[in-house]
Amino acid sequence: MADTIVSPKPLETTTPPGAEVVLSVQGVSKTYTNGTKALRDVSFDVRRGEFVVVIGPSGSGKSTLMRSLNRLVDVTSGAVLVDGESLTKAGGARLRAVRRRVAMVFQHANLVGRLTVLQNVLHGRLGHMGTLAGMFGRYTEADKQTAVDLLREIELGEHMYNRAAELSGGQKQRVGIARAIIQDPSVLLCDEPIASLDPSVSKVIMDMIFQMATSRNITAIVNLHQIDVALRYATRIIGMHKGEIVFDGPPADLTAETIERIYDTPVGELMIGEELRGER
Amino acid sequence: MADTIVSPKPLETTTPPGAEVVLSVQGVSKTYTNGTKALRDVSFDVRRGEFVVVIGPSGSGKSTLMRSLNRLVDVTSGAVLVDGESLTKAGGARLRAVRRRVAMVFQHANLVGRLTVLQNVLHGRLGHMGTLAGMFGRYTEADKQTAVDLLREIELGEHMYNRAAELSGGQKQRVGIARAIIQDPSVLLCDEPIASLDPSVSKVIMDMIFQMATSRNITAIVNLHQIDVALRYATRIIGMHKGEIVFDGPPADLTAETIERIYDTPVGELMIGEELRGER
Amino acid sequence: MSADTLARPQAPAARIPLVSGQERRFFTAALAVIVGATALTTWITGFNPLAALAGMPSALGFVAADYLPPTVNNGGLLARALVETVALALTSTLVASALAFLAALIGCRAVSPLPWAAPIVRGFATLVRNIPDLVWAVILFTAMGFGFHVGFAALTLGTFGFLTRAFIESMDEVSADTTETLAAVGASFPQRVMQSIVPSFTKDFIAWFLYCIEVSIRGATIVGMLGGGGVGMLLNGELGLARWRPRAMGTILILAVLVIAVDLLTSYLRTKLLNPSAARSAADRSESALVVRRGRIAVTQRGRDREVNLFLLCALALSLAAFWPIRDASWGRLLTDFPHLSRTLFELASLDFSAWDRTWTSFLDTMGIAVLSTVYSAILALLIAPFATRNLVRNPVGPALITSVATLIRTIPNPVLVMMAIAPFGLGVTPGIIGLTLSSTAFFVRVFVQGYEDVPDETIEALQATGAGRVQVFLSAMLPASRSHMVAWIGMRFEMNFMGSAILGMVGAGGVGGVINEAVRGRQFGVAGVAILLVFVFAFALELTMAKVKRTYIR
Amino acid sequence: ADTPSGAQSLRIGYLPQDETPHFAAARQGLATDLAAATGLEVSEYHVADMSALVEAMRHGHVDMAIVGAMGVVQAYQVADSFPLVAMQQEEGPLHSDIIVRADSGIHTIADLMALDAPSIAFVDHISTTGTLLPAIGIMEAFPERDLDFDDILHGDVFSTVVFAGGHPNVAQAVIQGDAVAGGIAHRQTAVELERLGLSEDYLRVIHRSEPVMGATMVASSSLDADLIEVLRDFLVGFDNEDYFYGMWGNRSARFFDTEIGEFADLFVIDEMLG
Numbered sequence A, B: 001m002a003d004t005i006v007s008p009k010p011l012e013t014t015t016p017p018g019a020e021v022v023l024s025v026q027g028v029s030k031t032y033t034n035g036t037k038a039l040r041d042v043s044f045d046v047r048r049g050e051f052v053v054v055i056g057p058s059g060s061g062k063s064t065l066m067r068s069l070n071r072l073v074d075v076t077s078g079a080v081l082v083d084g085e086s087l088t089k090a091g092g093a094r095l096r097a098v099r100r101r102v103a104m105v106f107q108h109a110n111l112v113g114r115l116t117v118l119q120n121v122l123h124g125r126l127g128h129m130g131t132l133a134g135m136f137g138r139y140t141e142a143d144k145q146t147a148v149d150l151l152r153e154i155e156l157g158e159h160m161y162n163r164a165a166e167l168s169g170g171q172k173q174r175v176g177i178a179r180a181i182i183q184d185p186s187v188l189l190c191d192e193p194i195a196s197l198d199p200s201v202s203k204v205i206m207d208m209i210f211q212m213a214t215s216r217n218i219t220a221i222v223n224l225h226q227i228d229v230a231l232r233y234a235t236r237i238i239g240m241h242k243g244e245i246v247f248d249g250p251p252a253d254l255t256a257e258t259i260e261r262i263y264d265t266p267v268g269e270l271m272i273g274e275e276l277r278g279e280r
Numbered sequence C: 001m002s003a004d005t006l007a008r009p010q011a012p013a014a015r016i017p018l019v020s021g022q023e024r025r026f027f028t029a030a031l032a033v034i035v036g037a038t039a040l041t042t043w044i045t046g047f048n049p050l051a052a053l054a055g056m057p058s059a060l061g062f063v064a065a066d067y068l069p070p071t072v073n074n075g076g077l078l079a080r081a082l083v084e085t086v087a088l089a090l091t092s093t094l095v096a097s098a099l100a101f102l103a104a105l106i107g108c109r110a111v112s113p114l115p116w117a118a119p120i121v122r123g124f125a126t127l128v129r130n131i132p133d134l135v136w137a138v139i140l141f142t143a144m145g146f147g148f149h150v151g152f153a154a155l156t157l158g159t160f161g162f163l164t165r166a167f168i169e170s171m172d173e174v175s176a177d178t179t180e181t182l183a184a185v186g187a188s189f190p191q192r193v194m195q196s197i198v199p200s201f202t203k204d205f206i207a208w209f210l211y212c213i214e215v216s217i218r219g220a221t222i223v224g225m226l227g228g229g230g231v232g233m234l235l236n237g238e239l240g241l242a243r244w245r246p247r248a249m250g251t252i253l254i255l256a257v258l259v260i261a262v263d264l265l266t267s268y269l270r271t272k273l274l275n276p277s278a279a280r281s282a283a284d285r286s287e288s289a290l291v292v293r294r295g296r297i298a299v300t301q302r303g304r305d306r307e308v309n310l311f312l313l314c315a316l317a318l319s320l321a322a323f324w325p326i327r328d329a330s331w332g333r334l335l336t337d338f339p340h341l342s343r344t345l346f347e348l349a350s351l352d353f354s355a356w357d358r359t360w361t362s363f364l365d366t367m368g369i370a371v372l373s374t375v376y377s378a379i380l381a382l383l384i385a386p387f388a389t390r391n392l393v394r395n396p397v398g399p400a401l402i403t404s405v406a407t408l409i410r411t412i413p414n415p416v417l418v419m420m421a422i423a424p425f426g427l428g429v430t431p432g433i434i435g436l437t438l439s440s441t442a443f444f445v446r447v448f449v450q451g452y453e454d455v456p457d458e459t460i461e462a463l464q465a466t467g468a469g470r471v472q473v474f475l476s477a478m479l480p481a482s483r484s485h486m487v488a489w490i491g492m493r494f495e496m497n498f499m500g501s502a503i504l505g506m507v508g509a510g511g512v513g514g515v516i517n518e519a520v521r522g523r524q525f526g527v528a529g530v531a532i533l534l535v536f537v538f539a540f541a542l543e544l545t546m547a548k549v550k551r552t553y554i555r
Numbered sequence D: 001a002d003t004p005s006g007a008q009s010l011r012i013g014y015l016p017q018d019e020t021p022h023f024a025a026a027r028q029g030l031a032t033d034l035a036a037a038t039g040l041e042v043s044e045y046h047v048a049d050m051s052a053l054v055e056a057m058r059h060g061h062v063d064m065a066i067v068g069a070m071g072v073v074q075a076y077q078v079a080d081s082f083p084l085v086a087m088q089q090e091e092g093p094l095h096s097d098i099i100v101r102a103d104s105g106i107h108t109i110a111d112l113m114a115l116d117a118p119s120i121a122f123v124d125h126i127s128t129t130g131t132l133l134p135a136i137g138i139m140e141a142f143p144e145r146d147l148d149f150d151d152i153l154h155g156d157v158f159s160t161v162v163f164a165g166g167h168p169n170v171a172q173a174v175i176q177g178d179a180v181a182g183g184i185a186h187r188q189t190a191v192e193l194e195r196l197g198l199s200e201d202y203l204r205v206i207h208r209s210e211p212v213m214g215a216t217m218v219a220s221s222s223l224d225a226d227l228i229e230v231l232r233d234f235l236v237g238f239d240n241e242d243y244f245y246g247m248w249g250n251r252s253a254r255f256f257d258t259e260i261g262e263f264a265d266l267f268v269i270d271e272m273l274g
């Protein structure tokens, strides 16, 4: 059994400093119309191949950050650059083109329940198609074949023609990942992809995200609540607290004090693995 | 900080064999109308003061078991005895009287969102009231005072008059616990009380359940997905697999093999703390 | 939390309140408004609920003496009229729902490609919706002549206004998440519509479509009474002479059978189509190999949505076929006569306040009818509905019985109910109040039952688990949990009753509708314009108030 | 009148009139003068529908009402009421017409019936001048066909029958072409033509009935006999021109004494209705 217990992480936990910057967040702030300051002057760069995990308590702005990275929320100030191109200013067709390079996996997968699994995966190709073809679901045979292969790879081949609404939570999430991957993105955003999944399913999903991202050299940014999971996969951890980044570094640097600062709670009061409780 | 890292568990992890049996499950099976066999001949006794955690993969019958303990589902065969009284045969007023001794905490708290926190807590008293008084929400001042005190104890005093729907997930769960406790039960059932809560909140909730149960000498039975959490609180663990009990014993006896048997998955494939991965 | 609410429990002698001061004040205020409005309108109209209750037995006696035994005079004629009325309902619902879908796409802020146009679409829908269908019918009949084409236009307009709002609300709910997801993928607006909104929305679309068919059959009957033809026209003739009443009853009963059949069929379709059985989907799982048709990979399984698609196809075919019985209508004139409409609207807009006094007193009567019928029917339904709720009553016979009586009452056109009430209760507002109370009680029973049955099982279980009895569970969980649903329906029905009472005047029960009818017949459009404006302003203010109350207090 | 004989109050019912420019104020003229003359408290009800009004009279909710000729028959038959006074206009008695558009090339009922798809507009099912008399005109034009009302109103004599709900609406239906012909009270045609700004000869009359009784005040038999005489005298002598202008657009109209015998023809028609 010992051979199954391998850390999924590549040996070098820091990214080659030479890799190019894929995503650049520059002084981003977001104040919602009700006055909530969800992000306060957040800046960081992400390079190709990094696997970044964002942690932080509820309401610290993790989701808001994610959603500003593909402009599902418009930031109040600052700029987001994807592959050097500004997302903040793009509009219409250019916005669509940038968005297609940033894929997103949501907490509840957000599939269209009445469509088949295959159709849901193929939605990932819409950004690459002409409007008319996309409207009527006239996907190319090549795209369809890719989708079928991808579904087989994630072991959902036999559920291809099921309605998405009929799947279990973990299966839905796998479809969500396939939809993101078929988009052929540079950046993969995942917002709490394993919240409320059971431990065996969580493992499958995290492994899948990790494996898909590394094998395709996609940069991943993942929001998580589980610190131990974060430590197991991340090449870099960003800790948020009240809309600000209070930690940004390799997992090895995440001390108990830092965790306390992020969660504003003594470590003893957190439901985390024993190994994090003392000094590391 | 070291002083915060105390195990919440009392030192003796096995229950005094002399304590009386509070709950007795005798050969219970449950087949749903669609043919699913959710429980197959399940038997066990629980004594006063035990803190039992039930673990098992999705669909193994944990929720069904819980719900047959207060007859929210009718078992197909077998018997459940609470304080020696058969739940299976009781009807009408007697069923209500037995139910009042078995309180339940649900995964999503299941509060009536439109009522105030105080009203939701007081629902726990309905089983103790005459129908007429209960009908018009005429709770006694003593009950109301108890509810207020309980809410202060769980630090929700200032949310007393908030609508339940306005609370966060963790706060809702605390109200659900208060509603169960005010019922003055012999047995407290909790069905995945911390699924989808963040780690700091999970800790608060589990501590609260543990503290409420031990301080009032209430027997607790808790369904959990997190094995590490189970190990931290349980005085006894029951492992289920496909409707059957495949493990029943003190946490110390839960080996990696047992875990594999319960989850039907190599330990390496489970998202659980590192300390469980090797032989214990 | 303000300090005063916290302070109270600490005072030893004081009773501990269960709700906050703010909420208590809101409920006190709401109760005061309702009691005040009831008292005021009782005073204005002189309606005596006890006398009404006491008069009920003799009312039934009169109805029995005049209307029974039901007879059918001319079966072929009746059959043709029924077909025409159903055809009118089907075609107008089809066209209105297609237009409303397009309008909702623009008007729904979450998905609109033209956010700036959203308020305009909503505004137009509001304008259309807040003028009763029958007023539209009268305006259109006057401007564009008579016949099915005008009845069609009036019904389509009314349904359009209603459906646009309903669709916008559904779209806000069902597709926000997935539409956003497709936006994140880089999909364009038309792609989002076809790939996310349309599939997610099918369910609600079908539900609303079926609901509107039912409502439109009633609407088509009443529009028919005014000049639209069909069974309403026939009924109007049969009500003309006292000795023809049994014929009218025969027609009503056959209409009731038809509506109940449509009702049963639609609720069967609703459950069948909208909640496909678990057994079926489990069976589907086995047939899962890759399907390649003519060298192309299939993205759906053939027959996957067979039932829903079949339904949509049948509905479309039937609605199109429904143009056949009314094919002789002068459809072309809808276009050629359209300019006449602008002249009539212009004449209406040349407001004439010379009959203001009478308009105002009639308006107060209308208000009285609306307020009192809503209050009394809500009270009646609150008492009746629990006995028709399947998760409360063990024996299914009671609920079934209550539901079918309610459906029968809802079938009888309001004007006919009012006519029946004239004999025992005399003229004026009393028969109007009684007629509307009856029909809205039937309505409330249905929606309250739906609300109770929709309360999540988990909530009910949580209460059962505390040892609470059935009555306690009902009062502590189901009633509060469905409160906002009930308040929303009561508000909506008040709007409907207000417009309904405005309409009643047009067929014989006084109120502001009488002024409109009389003025239009006397070709005094300016006077009618004032009355319509009054109705619109009030209905619109009511809608805004209800929306605000819902947003602020009834989350 | 709570106790009909010892009446303290008098309740008058009105139907909507199709030619009423100033109806509300005008009616008040009668109520005020009548109250002053009799010392009774006079209240008015406005009822939009003849059968509802007759229903109200039948059950004692209304003491007097102004109705059309067919309404008199109904009130007599079912509501135990009788005609008190009828309205006469100076320019002569009331007729019922069948009208067509002047440019239609139709001059007689026979022309109309010779069309491929003859169509007609009526007021409603039981209007004397707007439905029944025109229908009788058609029956009499084809005695050999032995038609009855059902054939004309619902049968296949016409390819389309429009019930327009009011006299002006009938004129409008003919003008707009909803129906080729229309049945209408004869003085109504001009009113609608004037509103639409059309010349008087835009429409042609192809059939005109014998004179009929116009608007008639009926009274309940349960009223005190002395009171009935007081009322009759008052109404016959009533000369408030504003009232007559308001109600019928004619200052010189007046009420005249009438009795049930003058409605004999209408009872025959009622018989024919089945």
Ligand SMILES: Nc1ncnc2c1ncn2[C@@H]1O[C@H](COP(=O)(O)OP(=O)(O)OP(=O)(O)O)[C@@H](O)[C@H]1O
Pocket: A032, A033, A034, A036, A037, A038, A056, A057, A058, A059, A060, A061, A062, A063, A064, A065
């Ligand atoms: N649409 C919105 N309008 C107003 N405020 C919002 C909106 N969305 C989020 N917020 C607020 O912004 C803050 C950050 O929220 P966000 O969802 O980004 O946090 P999070 O870290 O993702 O939390 P969680 O762990 O609960 O998902 C919170 O205070 C939240 O209440």
Ligand SMILES: Nc1ncnc2c1ncn2[C@@H]1O[C@H](COP(=O)(O)OP(=O)(O)OP(=O)(O)O)[C@@H](O)[C@H]1O
Pocket: A198, B032, B033, B034, B036, B037, B038, B056, B057, B058, B059, B060, B061, B062, B063, B064, B065
């Ligand atoms: N009401 C029901 N009708 C039919 N089958 C049911 C019903 N409830 C549960 N089941 C089935 O019974 C089995 C046991 O379900 P149960 O909910 O008890 O499992 P569980 O261990 O609580 O799972 P989870 O961890 O997902 O909550 C499953 O196969 C489930 O599909």
Ligand SMILES: [Mg+2]
Pocket: A062, A063, A064, A191, A192
């Ligand atoms: Mg979040």
Ligand SMILES: [Mg+2]
Pocket: B062, B063, B064
């Ligand atoms: Mg469960």
